[in-house]
Each structure stands twice: as structure tokens, then as C-alpha cells.
Amino acid sequence: xxxxxxxxxxxxxxxxxxxxxxxxxxxxxxxxxxxxxxxxxxxxxxxxxxxxxxxxxxxxxxxxxxxxxxxxxxxxxxxxxxxxxxxxxxxxxxxxxxxxxxxxxxxxxxxxxxxxxxxxxxxxxxxxxxxxxx
Numbered sequence: 340x341x342x343x344x345x346x347x348x349x350x351x352x353x354x355x356x357x358x359x360x361x362x363x364x365x366x367x368x369x370x371x372x373x374x375x376x377x378x379x380x381x382x383x384x385x386x387x388x389x390x391x392x393x394x395x396x397x398x399x400x401x402x403x404x405x406x407x408x409x410x411x412x413x414x415x416x417x418x419x420x421x422x423x424x425x426x427x428x429x430x431x432x433x434x435x436x437x438x439x440x441x442x443x444x445x446x447x448x449x450x451x452x453x454x455x456x457x458x459x460x461x462x463x464x465x466x467x468x469x470x471x472x473x
Contacts, residue, residue, distance in 0.1 A: 400439075407439045415459065421467030422446055423459035 375383065407426050410416065417423045422443050429440040444459050444466060445452035456466055 403439055403441060412439065415462045415464065417459075417464050420446065421465075422452070423454060423462070423464045423466070425454050425458075425462075 403426070406416075410426065412426045412428050415423055415425050422445075425442045427440045427442055428438070442454035443452050444454050444456055447467075459466060
């Protein structure tokens with residue numbers, strides 16, 4: 340009985356020490372953040388999101404590759420908002436060469452897209468956005 344009590348007491352002490360260490364670490368982290376300028380804080384925030392953004396681009400490229408496998412290149416499709424997409428083979432880019440790409444008509448509120456409204460209409464699509472600026 341005494342042994343269980345001693346173990347509980349020791350565990351409580353250890354938990355108290357760990358809790359204090361965590362609190363101290365959080366205070367040190369907050370103190371360091373306070374020393375950063377607003378621009379540095381913004382950079383740190385965005386830099387931490389960088390990996391997630393890279394994954395989104397990788398996911399988009401993988402999905403695009405699957406679409407190209409499904410319908411081929413130089414083919415069109417339209418989403419529920421009326422944006423028309425055309426699968427393409429890009430001419431290449433200096434930093435990263437992509438084997439497949441896409442062009443799309445402008446979305447509502449945008450000035451222009453990479454696929455002209457005329458080309459989308461010629462391909463048989465009805466656009467939901469007006470040609471002029473909104």
C-alpha cells in the first residue's frame with residue numbers, strides 16, 4: 340500500500356516538473372517571437388506553410404496527370420462554375436519541366452485566363468462569364 344502511494348507521489352512530482360518545463364519552453368518561445376519584426380513574423384508564418392503549399396502543387400500535378408491519362412492532351416472540360424480547361428503539353432520552363440499542363444478561361448472576378456473565351460466557345464462551350472470586365 341505504501342509502495343503505491345510512493346509511486347503516485349513520485350509520478351505527481353515528475354508531472355509537475357514536466358509541466359513547469361513545458362511552461363518555461365512556451366515562455367521562451369513567446370519571448371523569442373516578440374523579438375521578431377512584423378516582417379520576420381510574417382515570413383516565419385508563410386515559411387511554415389511552404390511545405391503544405393508544395394504538397395498542394397504536387398497533388399494538382401498528380402490530378403492533372405490522371406486527367407490527361409483519362410482524356411488526353413489538347414482536350415477540353417468545363418467545371419460547374421463555367422470555367423473551361425484545356426489540357427496541354429507545355430513548352431517547358433527553366434526551373435521545372437512539366438510534361439502536362441492546362442489552360443483555363445478566366446473565373447468570375449478575374450481580368451483574364453490563360454485560355455481565351457473565343458477558343459473555349461469555338462470548342463463548343465457556353466461561358467457563364469461576360470467577355471468584358473466586370
